[in-house]
Amino acid sequence: MSAIRSARTVATVLGVGALGLGLLTACSDSSDDASPATSESQVSTTSEEAQDPPAMQECSREAPTGPLAVPTTSTEYTSGEAAYSVTLSDGTERCVVVESDSSGGDFDSTDKEIDIRFGDTSAGLLITIDGEKEGNLPTEVPQRVGDAFMGMQVDGNYFADSMHSGCEVTLTGLDDEMIAGEFTCTDVTLFEDGPFSLGSESTTTPLPEDTTITDAKGWFVLRA
Structure with missing residues (x-):
């Protein structure tokens, strides 16, 4: 019984670790997608402000x-x-x-x-x-x-x-x-x-x- 509980504990830990890694990867992908959008918006605003009246x-x-x-x-x-x-x-x-x-x-x-x-x-x-x-x-x-x-x-x-x-x-x-x-x-x-x-x-x-x-x-x- 001790060996079975130990195996289940290891499996649970591995599952939680995989879930955490997945969330971390998703956050990283979301951050990468947001950066170009912010940069593009700033360039557009700068261009409009630079135009003569x-x-x-x-x-x-x-x-x-x-x-x-x-x-x-x-x-x-x-x-x-x-x-x-x-x-x-x-x-x-x-x-x-x-x-x-x-x-x-x-x-x-x-x-x-x-x-x-x-x-x-x-x-x-x-x-x-x-x-x-x-x-x-x-x-x-x-x-x-x-x-x-x-x-x-x-x-x-x-x-x-x-x-x-x-x-x-x-x-x-x-x-x-x-x-x-x-x-x-x-x-x-x-x-x-x-x-x-x-x-x-x-x-x-x-x-x-x-x-x-x-x-x-x-x-x-x-x-x-």
């Missing part, structure tokens, strides 16, 4: 390109779209997106002037190109304009290149259906008021008077 993506776009055929009659462009990144002298960085489906600008066939103006006090773009000045109307695209006036609205504040020396404008398309181009600016001055504030009831906190745009880069397109 939609506004920044607009500012990084290239200027649209189009044909060159200087209009022979005065033309009104009824919509406008632009985006420009700016760095202010206080270190503030902004991506400004401007869209209008009611106005964009016009081309005057009499004095050959391109007048681009759309937006409001929060975000607006103003470019004037006198086509009667030599080198201002393109003979090919892209072509840098010889002389242009530029104004930009940034968070309710108006900055303008009043001396025509801080901004470079390049036209990438011009005909009676579209005007497109790009620009870069440095050291653009802050003004107390601008054309977009005329008739506007919105109020904003003015920046210090010595604030300037130290760097700006953007693109624009108008469509008839």
